[in-house]
Amino acid sequence: MSAGAKSRRIAPTPASSDTETRSVPRAVPPTERPREKRPFLLDFFPLEGPDQTRLSRFYDRLREGRLSTTRCPKDDEWHWPPRVACPKCHSEELEWKDLPERGRIYAFSAVLGGAPMGMEADVPFSVGLVDLNGVPLRLFGRIEGRPWPELHVGDSVRVEPYDLGDGRVFYRFRTID
Numbered sequence: 001m002s003a004g005a006k007s008r009r010i011a012p013t014p015a016s017s018d019t020e021t022r023s024v025p026r027a028v029p030p031t032e033r034p035r036e037k038r039p040f041l042l043d044f045f046p047l048e049g050p051d052q053t054r055l056s057r058f059y060d061r062l063r064e065g066r067l068s069t070t071r072c073p074k075d076d077e078w079h080w081p082p083r084v085a086c087p088k089c090h091s092e093e094l095e096w097k098d099l100p101e102r103g104r105i106y107a108f109s110a111v112l113g114g115a116p117m118g119m120e121a122d123v124p125f126s127v128g129l130v131d132l133n134g135v136p137l138r139l140f141g142r143i144e145g146r147p148w149p150e151l152h153v154g155d156s157v158r159v160e161p162y163d164l165g166d167g168r169v170f171y172r173f174r175t176i177d
């Protein structure tokens with residue numbers, strides 16, 4: 001005899017109708033919510049210390065002004081973003097390589113509105129894809145320097161570390177005149 005056979009009775013479901021009264025919680029407008037429950041700033045940047053990421057060397061080197069990435073010496077595979085294991089051969093015996101400081105704009109766009117939370121004051125700003133000189137890597141990032149109407153595909157840019165103001169760093173590109 002199978003266990004639970006007698007308990008398979010299903011209670012009848014009450015018929016619903018359009019006139020049925022239901023207790024639906026009222027949505028509380030954001031302005032009435034307690035302060036701690038309001039949406040908070042989205043943080044797009046990872047924590048950078050060795051306790052948080054195995055790629056902390058990337059940020060350490062960036063603080064020194066060096067943009068770098070990993071390369072797998074077994075199959076000469078350059079990675080972007082840097083990796084803890086080669087996606088091709090799965091080796092974790094990777095080497096850190098400094099990247100060229102200069103490149104050329106492959107494509108770009110301007111953010112004129114609808115910026116992510118925390119970036120509203122930066123509008124308008126430019127973002128784009130940059131081909132670094134001499135390596136087979138195309139990087140995405142903010143492009144500072146000239147305003148967006150004066151940018152062109154093929155323009156030269158250089159990498160610069162960007163201080164996030166809380167001990168973290170990231171990189172941006174700046175046009176070279």
Ligand SMILES: [Zn+2]
Nearest residue numbers: 072075086089
């Ligand atoms: Zn590999």
